[in-house]
Amino acid sequence: MPFFLGRGEKQHSVEESNTTRLVTKLRWIVESINGRIKFFRYLDKVLPTNQVPHIRDYVHIACSLINRYFKPMNIGDPEADELLGAKMLFLSKQINELKNKVENDGLDKRSYKWSKIDSTDFDIEFPRLNEEELRNLTLGTYQTEDGKIIHRRTL
Structure with missing residues (x-):
């Protein structure tokens, strides 16, 4: 369960933020599967109580249809996914350090000393990352607020 602010x-502590990111990464997969199941209108709503004994059968049927006619959710390598998970836990x-x-350095204080600078004061070269380097840096899929996927790595 992700942490909530009291x-x-x-702001969350570093440990809380890291744990929440790990939970979110896992929950994204689960919610993607739930979204596919809810594609079926009957399973998208609250079912009447007299249908409770049959829900398992309905979900089995829906999942069978999804497996037969939809594109697979997992087209990745299980070993690579396991390495990614281990890397996320390690990191x-x-x-x-930041x-x-x-x-x-007291950078979290509200008082700042501003000084004028221009582009000649710094000689910074920003790195150019290819897709593989970006994938390693971001550790997979991230989504913007408007629902667009920035980098898609299907799990």
Whole structure:
């Protein structure tokens, strides 16, 4: 279950954020499957109580039709998915160097010293990432608020 902010809290801790990301990654797959099952109008609504004994049969029928006529959800490699999961767990346990820098340098305080700069003050080259490097950095699929998938990696 993802963490929720308590009263007066403005931000999750690093550990809570990492755990929530891991839960969200897993829940996205589950909700995608649920969305396919709810494609069938009868299963998209609350069923009458006299239908409870038959729900399992209805879901089996719906899933059989989905498996036969829909594109598969999982076209990936189970070993690669397992490695991705292990990588996500490993990275979630690492020390957050950016958080440490923000706290140590007092960058989380509300007082700032602004100074004028222009492009000649810095010689920064931003990296250009290919699709594989971007996939490794983002660890898979992410969705925008309007529902568009930024990078699709089917699981």
